[in-house]
Amino acid sequence: MSRVQIQAVVISVSDTRQESDDVSGDALVGLLQEMGAEVREKLIISDDLVNIKETLIEQCGREDVNLIVTTGGTGFSPRDNTPEATLSVIEKEAPGFAEAMRRETAIKTPLSMLSRAVCGSRGNTLIINLPGSPKGVTECFEVVKPAIPHAVDLLAGRTKHH
Numbered sequence: 001m002s003r004v005q006i007q008a009v010v011i012s013v014s015d016t017r018q019e020s021d022d023v024s025g026d027a028l029v030g031l032l033q034e035m036g037a038e039v040r041e042k043l044i045i046s047d048d049l050v051n052i053k054e055t056l057i058e059q060c061g062r063e064d065v066n067l068i069v070t071t072g073g074t075g076f077s078p079r080d081n082t083p084e085a086t087l088s089v090i091e092k093e094a095p096g097f098a099e100a101m102r103r104e105t106a107i108k109t110p111l112s113m114l115s116r117a118v119c120g121s122r123g124n125t126l127i128i129n130l131p132g133s134p135k136g137v138t139e140c141f142e143v144v145k146p147a148i149p150h151a152v153d154l155l156a157g158r159t160k161h162h
Contacts, residue, residue, distance in 0.1 A: 090120030
C-alpha cells in the first residue's frame with residue numbers, strides 16, 4: 001500500500017511580515033518540498049486569534065489539504081496567538097510532536113523551551129505549529145519530519161505499517 005501524498009498549506013502568522021520578507025515561510029515550503037510534499041498554498045495572516053482560527057478551519061475543510069504547518073505566533077508576546085487558535089480547532093491533540101521539538105531543540109537553543117507550539121488534527125488534516133524564525137523552523141521541522149507521513153496516513157484511514 002503506497003503512502004498518501006502529503007498536500008500541505010504553509011501559514012505564516014505575523015502582524016508585520018510581508019511576502020518579500022517571509023523567510024520562515026519560504027524555508028518551510030522548501031523543507032516540505034524536499035520531503036516530497038506538494039505545497040498547495042502559502043499564506044501570510046495577522047496574529048489575531050479569530051483570524052488564525054478561521055483560517056485553520058477553512059484550510060482544514062479543503063479536500064486537497066492534509067497537512068497545515070504554521071510558522072510564528074508561538075511565543076510569549078501579547079500578540080502570540082497561534083497555540084490558542086490551534087487548540088480551539090483541533091479535535092485530537094498530538095503532544096508528542098511538540099514535546100519532541102522542545103526536547104531536541106532545547107539542547108542547542110535553550111530559549112526554545114519557551115515555545116508553546118501545539119500540534120494535532122482536525123478531520124483528516126494534521127496541524128503543526130512551528131516557531132517564527134528560519135532557524136527554529138528548520139530545527140523543529142527536522143525533528144518531526146519522520147513522523148509526518150505516518151500521521152497523515154493514519155488520518156486518511158490507512159492503518160497498515162509500511
